[in-house]
Amino acid sequence: MDFKEQLTAWRHYLHQHPETAFEEKTAPQLVAEQMRAWGIQVEEGIGKTGVVGTLRCGNGGDCIGIRADMDALNITERSCHDHISLYPGKMHGCGHDGHTVMLLGAAKLLADRKNFNGTVRFIFQPAEEPGRGAQAMIDDGLFERFPMDEIYGLHNAPFLPAGTLSTRVGGMATSEDDFSFTITGKGGHASSPHEGNDPLASFAEIYLALQTIVSRNAPPMRPVVISCTEIETDGAHNAIPTTVTVRGDARTTTPEDQQLVENRMRDIVEGICRMNHAQCSFAYTHEFFPTVNDAGCVQYAVRAAQAVVGEKRTFGNGEPLMGSEDFAAFLKHVPGCFLILGTGKEKSGNISLHQNIYDFNDDVLTTGAEFWAELVRIRLEA
Structure with missing residues (x-):
């Protein structure tokens, strides 16, 4: 199968097997197995159920982290698609299945292309929904065991047109x-x-x-x-x-x-x-914590977004989110940037996050993966 078909298959598999905070097993196992197969160094059990993959290329001394969250919600799914949750009372109602797969896809692209000079950390975080997973990884020595200069994250946004990317300097998401x-x-x-x-x-x-x-x-x-x-x-x-x-x-x-x-x-x-x-x-x-973006990191993220989705679909001074994001805990330790990726479905109408019929838009899986790969290439230019 081609790249998009593979990403979609992984995403549907994770959607069928949702696991909530610190109970994640399926997603960590999938990402660890795949990254090892591609020659990426993998450490599991970081912050209980988190995974960190490390890929080095060239002799560059810079290192950046890119992060996805893996956990689901305690909601009974009421969708009618063929990859509905198999676990009663649990579902991926916030799109973290899509976040995980986009980062995994980026790991595949970067392992194949090796078009950067430095080190990238692929951070798969548990327990974002209750706001505990980032701190658990930090307490487990994330930044001491896997040093990095910057960190980047994103969240899907069904209220924005599919394939758009938005970020801003300063406050990006609320406390x-x-x-x-x-x-x-x-x-x-x-x-x-x-x-x-x-x-x-x-x-x-x-x-x-x-x-x-x-x-x-x-x-x-x-x-x-x-x-x-x-x-x-x-x-x-x-x-x-x-x-x-x-x-x-x-x-x-x-x-x-x-x-x-x-x-x-x-x-x-x-x-x-x-x-x-x-x-x-x-x-x-x-x-x-409030999610506060670093100005320098925003510049790199905007450049990467423009290269992937175009200038007209990139918003470098977008509106802040009034929701909260556990990614903010990482930004207390290293500078970084958080973005939102539009996933709106024009034909079927937009269904908001945390609804019991929410489903991630598979059309943007390759967009997200390519964005991550381009960000690493730009930030760690060979």
Whole structure:
């Protein structure tokens, strides 16, 4: 079979065998076996289930890493294509099967062509979805055992036309921070609110005030999103509650805004509760770092994209993603660049990521593989 047919066959096989965070076996086995067959040095079990392949060519001293994520989601697939998930309750609803195959395809191209001078690391990461896999590989000595000067990653984007590539200098994807707070007042009968201290009234003030962080505290040219997503009370339809617990998340594109949101949110929650003579507890955790691209790395990525898909289909100052990406943890250690690859299907309509009928667009598999191969060739010019 030709190159595209082989990539498609691998992708369908991985789609049928989805495995979630730190349970990945099928994808690591496939990429390790194939890379070894092509003469690439392979190390398995990095960060529990991750794989790193190393390919050297010439005498160049530079080394770059290119990374794909491998894990699936805990979702039951409802598609009707012939490569539907064989594992109930699990599916590749985010396209990581396509990411894995594009990087594997690039490894094949580079092993065959050997048209670069230096070292490339093929990094197959587990557990991206919960935001734990990158750190697990780092804790397992990724950058000490496999030194690299830069690192690159990408994600598919069904909301962009198929075959387009987009990136930007600076904030490319947001942090994800989880917050929760509990307001304690004094409950009572719904007919006598004056005899208690309604915590829902305090929450109503807090809910609106939190949006002033977005509109009045954060710089207007840098996106910030704050969402309260869960509310629990100990009340009933005819009883004012004593406690209200609220959970949600916040998204920012810079570390500075991430800290701003945490500080202002704490001030607002504690200040309004104090004003209303209510008690409160507040917790804020950093789940994903912001993904911040290095300017120099973006230049190389844009050059490679233009060579593969053309200048009109390359966007070097694209819109940032408001989703979060575990790749950001790698960028805390070495400079790099994260891109998005358009996978939109015009004829069938676009189905968003994490839907139970999502399926990666096989038409861009060769595009992604060729992009990676061209990036390595440009960055490690012979």
